[in-house]
Amino acid sequence: MSDDAPINVVGLNHWFGAGEARKQALFDIDLKVARGSLTVLMGPSGSGKTTVLTLMGCLRDLQDGSINLLGHELMGAGTALNEALRRRLGFIFQAHNLHGSLTAMQNVQMGLQVHRLDDPKAEQEAARHALSLLGLSDRLDYLPANLSGGQKQRVAVARALVGNPDIVFADEPTAALDKESGLNVVAMLRKLGQKRGTTTVMVTHDNRILELADRIVTLEDGRIVSDRMVNPSV
Amino acid sequence: MNRLLQWLFGRLPIGWLQLTHSRTRFAAAIAGVAFANVLVFVQLGIMNSMATATLKPYEFFTADIMISASDANSLTEGGNVARQWLFQAQADPEVTLGTGIFVGNTSWPRPTKTLGLTSFGIDPTLPDFLSPVLKPKLATLQLSDSGILDMATRGLPPEEAAAIRPQTPASFEVTGKTLTLYDTFQGGGGFGGDGYLIMSDQTFLSLYPARRSAAPDHILLKVAPGADPETVSARLRELISDKSLRIRSYAQAKADDLKYQQTKRPTGIIFGFGVIIGVLVGIVIVYQVLSTDVADHLSEYATFKAMGYPQKFFLGIVFEEALILAVFGFVPGVIVGTGLLAGMKKATNLPLAMTWDMAVIVLIGTLVACSLSGAIATRRLAAADPADLF
Ligand SMILES: Nc1ncnc2c1ncn2[C@@H]1O[C@H](COP(=O)(O)OP(=O)(O)OP(=O)(O)O)[C@@H](O)[C@H]1O
Ligand SMILES: [Mg+2]
Numbered sequence: 071m072s073d074d075a076p077i078n079v080v081g082l083n084h085w086f087g088a089g090e091a092r093k094q095a096l097f098d099i100d101l102k103v104a105r106g107s108l109t110v111l112m113g114p115s116g117s118g119k120t121t122v123l124t125l126m127g128c129l130r131d132l133q134d135g136s137i138n139l140l141g142h143e144l145m146g147a148g149t150a151l152n153e154a155l156r157r158r159l160g161f162i163f164q165a166h167n168l169h170g171s172l173t174a175m176q177n178v179q180m181g182l183q184v185h186r187l188d189d190p191k192a193e194q195e196a197a198r199h200a201l202s203l204l205g206l207s208d209r210l211d212y213l214p215a216n217l218s219g220g221q222k223q224r225v226a227v228a229r230a231l232v233g234n235p236d237i238v239f240a241d242e243p244t245a246a247l248d249k250e251s252g253l254n255v256v257a258m259l260r261k262l263g264q265k266r267g268t269t270t271v272m273v274t275h276d277n278r279i280l281e282l283a284d285r286i287v288t289l290e291d292g293r294i295v296s297d298r299m300v301n302p303s304v
Numbered sequence: 305m306n307r308l309l310q311w312l313f314g315r316l317p318i319g320w321l322q323l324t325h326s327r328t329r330f331a332a333a334i335a336g337v338a339f340a341n342v343l344v345f346v347q348l349g350i351m352n353s354m355a356t357a358t359l360k361p362y363e364f365f366t367a368d369i370m371i372s373a374s375d376a377n378s379l380t381e382g383g384n385v386a387r388q389w390l391f392q393a394q395a396d397p398e399v400t401l402g403t404g405i406f407v408g409n410t411s412w413p414r415p416t417k418t419l420g421l422t423s424f425g426i427d428p429t430l431p432d433f434l435s436p437v438l439k440p441k442l443a444t445l446q447l448s449d450s451g452i453l454d455m456a457t458r459g460l461p462p463e464e465a466a467a468i469r470p471q472t473p474a475s476f477e478v479t480g481k482t483l484t485l486y487d488t489f490q491g492g493g494g495f496g497g498d499g500y501l502i503m504s505d506q507t508f509l510s511l512y513p514a515r516r517s518a519a520p521d522h523i524l525l526k527v528a529p530g531a532d533p534e535t536v537s538a539r540l541r542e543l544i545s546d547k548s549l550r551i552r553s554y555a556q557a558k559a560d561d562l563k564y565q566q567t568k569r570p571t572g573i574i575f576g577f578g579v580i581i582g583v584l585v586g587i588v589i590v591y592q593v594l595s596t597d598v599a600d601h602l603s604e605y606a607t608f609k610a611m612g613y614p615q616k617f618f619l620g621i622v623f624e625e626a627l628i629l630a631v632f633g634f635v636p637g638v639i640v641g642t643g644l645l646a647g648m649k650k651a652t653n654l655p656l657a658m659t660w661d662m663a664v665i666v667l668i669g670t671l672v673a674c675s676l677s678g679a680i681a682t683r684r685l686a687a688a689d690p691a692d693l694f
Pocket of ligand 2 (some may be wrong): 120241
């Protein structure tokens with residue numbers, strides 16, 4: 071692995087709660103992720119997968135240890151750096167979190183407007199293209215309330231990918247999808263890795279997806295218990 | 305609307321889409337803002353009319369300096385002033401002319417209702433102290449026991465007021481004497497009396513035998529062209545030996561009266577409070593609407609935050625909503641407020657009306673109140689980690 075790894079986690083600890091209720095969720099995590107790779111995080115419920123993901127994705131302040139993300143140290147990072155880094159990431163959450171007042175198109179456009187390109191035509195074109203890749207060409211003007219669970223999740227995927235992120239973080243993105251579209255989404259992420267060098271870190275319980283992974287990291291009780299390269303070509 | 309807002313903000317008009325997503329809630333929010341606007345308009349209208357009504361009688365006269373008793377907070381209040389001070393004041397080289405005016409209340413018993421008229425007795429040989437509107441009517445006042453009446457007197461039907469002409473005068477009994485009204489002038493009802501009545505000082509003294517010509521209610525002075533009324537007033541305060549007198553420029557006397565009516569008299573204080581309460585109700589309504597809206601969209605906002613949108617983006621959404629609520633609430637607010645004030649004017653004959661200043665002040669006030677509430681509503685969002693909001 072080269073030293074320009076987009077993600078480099080060293081000695082990461084994390085606690086939740088305060089006083090008596092304070093509980094350590096992560097213990098001394100070290101993890102270096104290679105550019106363009108697809109890493110899968112596995113482990114039982116409550117093992118700390120989401121916590122690791124949100125810390126790597128600048129969605130939580132670091133408490134102890136270090137994460138170097140795209141060349142920037144996250145420990146003690148200020149609001150401005152956090153925001154700038156977040157704009158280079160794509161998130162696909164367990165809950166789709168689409169904005170209920172915006173159409174599928176508009177939701178995807180939000181993934182672009184954060185870059186302030188000020189080119190509405192190009193934005194709409196890109197949003198339309200992203201949705202068509204996910205098979206939603208005929209649902210552009212639907213509000214989330216009128217979409218099925220799987221369709222909503224695919225809109226969320228389009229929104230995460232439309233801005234050409236350097237890294238995609240996905241937390242059980244395929245949970246709401248049927249077998250075929252779930253595999254499609256992951257295959258898409260893999261292709262992006264090969265074509266554009268997009269790095270993906272994904273939490274999943276889905277065995278079918280493991281076959282597409284380059285690396286499988288398993289957490290238990292806040293500790294990494296296994297770290298396997300399954301696709302040595304990367 | 306969508307396109308206009310998109311062009312205006314350079315992004316999707318999320319605030320607009322969010323607000324209009326639930327039409328009933330949007331309508332309720334607009335109604336709330338409009339209601340607060342109406343509240344403020346009515347109170348402001350009354351405040352304004354009080355100012356107009358307070359200053360109205362000052363318009364009947366033109367003077368540079370006014371000398372009043374220490375307890376005379378307005379034209380119609382307080383004790384009288386000895387005429388000797390008029391003579392003393394005239395010793396000042398820059399005082400060119402002076403007169404005393406008398407103020408009283410005259411009752412005109414009419415079949416339906418007795419009208420209370422605020423009456424002024426003036427010297428008909430000194431036209432310089434009268435407003436241009438009254439000056440041409442001076443000749444009438446030189447007839448004994450004659451008066452001219454405010455045609456806007458409350459309780460007097462306009463056609464009857466219009467019928468009062470030199471050829472067809474109206475008369476009524478005052479303290480056993482007959483007062484004849486030969487003409488009318490444009491006055492305007494106040495909070496005190498139903499209307500105004502102007503007569504000569506001789507007529508006044510004959511109707512009110514207890515009053516003495518040597519003790520008018522106020523003394524009015526004119527100064528030489530180019531002289532500063534303030535400077536001359538200051539000099540007169542030195543010159544005149546009764547230090548309890550209020551010797552002020554006419555403009556200052558007006559301003560003092562207005563301030564007194566608005567801050568010392570219960571009515572003024574109550575209407576002032578009314579304005580504040582209207583503003584508070586407005587802020588509470590808008591804050592309620594915006595903070596509920598932010599709370600309802602917290603997880604969506606958290607997602608935007610996770611995508612790298614800065615705090616000012618959310619402030620922008622909430623300000624957009626505040627702006628929309630302010631403008632949409634303002635329009636019906638102005639319409640209803642104008643109607644209400646017009647109706648109240650009809651009922652009370654007070655100078656109540658929607659004015660441009662009022663409308664502009666209320667619009668700006670609404671925008672500020674809405675934006676302020678919006679800013680407060682987004683504070684919780686600023687403090688939280690996106691991961692804790694999903
Ligand atoms: N916001 C929070 N406050 C307090 N404790 C938390 C919080 N988030 C997570 N935890 C705790 O931290 C531990 C790790 O949680 P985490 O959500 O990272 O697990 P996970 O591996 O993603 O589980 P799952 O598969 O159920 O999503 C758990 O014990 C959980 O109870
Ligand atoms: Mg989880």
